Amino acid sequence: MHRRIFYWITRKFYHLLFLQKWEEEILPIDPGKIGKILIIRNDNIGDVICTTPLIEVLRRLYPKAFLAVLVCRLTEEVVSGNSFLDKVYVYDKAKHGKFHSVWVAWWKQLEVLREIRKKGFDLVLGVRCGFSAPQAWMAYFSRAKWRLGRTAISKEEKFSFFYTHRIPRAFDQRREVERCLDFLKPLGVQANDLRLLFPVSREAEKKAEKFLQEQGLYGHHPLVGVHLTSRMEDGRFWKDENYVRLLKTLFDREDLKVLLSFGPDKKDEAERILCTLPPQFPHFLSQDLKTFGAYAKTLDLMVTLEGGPMHIVAAVGTPLVALFGKTDPLEWAPWGNGHIVLRKGKQENNITVEEVLEAVDQQLSKISN
Numbered sequence: 218m219h220r221r222i223f224y225w226i227t228r229k230f231y232h233l234l235f236l237q238k239w240e241e242e243i244l245p246i247d248p249g250k251i252g253k254i255l256i257i258r259n260d261n262i263g264d265v266i267c268t269t270p271l272i273e274v275l276r277r278l279y280p281k282a283f284l285a286v287l288v289c290r291l292t293e294e295v296v297s298g299n300s301f302l303d304k305v306y307v308y309d310k311a312k313h314g315k316f317h318s319v320w321v322a323w324w325k326q327l328e329v330l331r332e333i334r335k336k337g338f339d340l341v342l343g344v345r346c347g348f349s350a351p352q353a354w355m356a357y358f359s360r361a362k363w364r365l366g367r368t369a370i371s372k373e374e375k376f377s378f379f380y381t382h383r384i385p386r387a388f389d390q391r392r393e394v395e396r397c398l399d400f401l402k403p404l405g406v407q408a409n410d411l412r413l414l415f416p417v418s419r420e421a422e423k424k425a426e427k428f429l430q431e432q433g434l435y436g437h438h439p440l441v442g443v444h445l446t447s448r449m450e451d452g453r454f455w456k457d458e459n460y461v462r463l464l465k466t467l468f469d470r471e472d473l474k475v476l477l478s479f480g481p482d483k484k485d486e487a488e489r490i491l492c493t494l495p496p497q498f499p500h501f502l503s504q505d506l507k508t509f510g511a512y513a514k515t516l517d518l519m520v521t522l523e524g525g526p527m528h529i530v531a532a533v534g535t536p537l538v539a540l541f542g543k544t545d546p547l548e549w550a551p552w553g554n555g556h557i558v559l560r561k562g563k564q565e566n567n568i569t570v571e572e573v574l575e576a577v578d579q580q581l582s583k584i585s586n
Contacts, residue, residue, distance in 0.1 A: 224375045231378070235358065243381045246340075246363050248404050253283040253338045257355050258292075259310075260345065262506070262525030263549065265292040266532050267393040268344055269299070270411035271400065276301035278406055287333065287355065290315070294506035295529075298416035306333060330358045339363065342400045343380065346387040353379035365400055390547040413552050415532035421511035429515060432499045437474050439581055441467060442501075442513065444521035444530075445479040445487055453522060453542055455565045457486065461493050462570045463520070468495060473581065478503055478512065480526075518580050520573060522565055527551055536583070538576040540565045555583070 232238055254275060258268045265288055276284055285304035286296050293307045308329045309315045311322035333355075341356045343349070343366035350373055356364045357379035366380035367387070377383065382403055387396040398408055429435040443464055447454035460477075467475035477494075478501040479487040491498055503509035506529065513519055513526075514533040521527050522540045530537055531551035539551055541560040550558050557576045561567035 227375050228378045231357070236360065241378075241381070244362065246382065246403050251279060251282060251339045251363075251404075253336060253340070254279065254285070255306075255333065255336075255338045255341045255359065255361070256284075256286045257341065257343045257352050258286065258345070259289050259308075259349075259352055259355070260292075262292050262295060263528040264345070264393065265295045266413055266415060266525075266528040267552065268397050269296070269414040269532070270394050270408070271342075271344065271397045272296075272299065272301050273412070273414065274398070274401065274406070274408040278401075278404070283336075285336075285338075287329070295415065297507075298418060299414060300416070301414075330355060333359050341365070343367070344397055344400055346393065346396050348373050348377075348386065350376050350379075356380060365403060390545065392550065392552065393548055394552050396548075411552075413528070413532035415510050415529055417511045417514060417533060418507055421505075421507040422514075424508050425511035425515055428501060428512065432476070434474050434476070434499060439473045439517040439584055440515065441473050441475045441577065441581075442516040442519045442521075443467070443475065443477050444519060444526050445477060445483050445490070446522050446524055446526050447483070447486075448524065453524065453544070453565060455522060455540060455568070457490055459566070459570050460490050463573055464490070464494055464498070466570070466574060467577070468498065474499070476501055476516075478509070480504075480509075517584055518577065520577065523549060531556065536580050538573060538580060540568050540573070542567075555580075 232241055258265050283303050285306060286302060287306040288296060290307055290309045296305050306329055308326045309322055311319045316322045338359050338361040341359050341361040341364045343352045343356045345367060348367045348369040353366050353376055356366060364380045365382050368383040368385055369377040384399050387399055394411055401408060464477060476499045480503050491500060501512055510529050510533050513530045513535050516535050518536050519530045520538045523544050527539050531553050537551050537556040539556060539558050541558055542565040543563045546558045546560055557580060559568050559572060559576060
């Protein structure tokens, strides 16, 4: 009883402060009256890439609508240049440390949300597999007539009114691309023939081509990339010695060329690995997502751990050998055909170099055929 009273007071307080009304009138969704749509996806790279099929479906469904997304700065490059979008709204998360003060970060975020509110969206989708209070708050602040998000449970329940229409939580073993399509159900729509989209600019393609020319690898096939990535806090990593053995074995083969790639955050790890490899071992420092996507597009095959870079590689159409550990591939395997997923238990380090090499040969045999 006390909880219900508290939730009631919380809802009334927010409505009076932000909607200037005692109670919000919730109307049935009328697909014919949707002219402006906003998708909020404020999490990680792979999550946003898995949302791109939903963007394309919505554009086909509403060809004349104003269609926009709101993402954090980390994933801006995933959706910038997407031809199905009219606008990309971007904000900086306080935890990413761009601003010297959390208060400054929040104020900057509020400025973006005010711009969104002025646009007057009809429909806002808070796309995730579970309820996120910050995401739901952003949707609520928009004052959109229809706001779709996941059902809140437990302590989050007091903020469930941030959405006008709620979709059951999706912690099941469907692919994330498919779970995003749950947000089409209230619109009475189903979709198939889904594809990821990661726009690569011509400028990024030129950078990738220049790199390969400098390495004497431009136009060489098959070209195999090994991307160094990890997330230590999630227990997601492959030992340095595994990378070294894999790279040395592939480097000694005459039927292919191999490169190592890595981002600025993995520079120290890459240097440790490179110092044990032959001099001038070809390696690519990926300074931004667009250039990495362009580089990945030039490869015939990529070997990498699961994560954001893996989803970028899948989006540009390059076959993968993807190493999985704790993350369930039934939910997060790379979308599309032609990929090989390796998993032994819940640690990538359980996967041996020999097993990766066998998967590489399987993939290369498809290319040669």
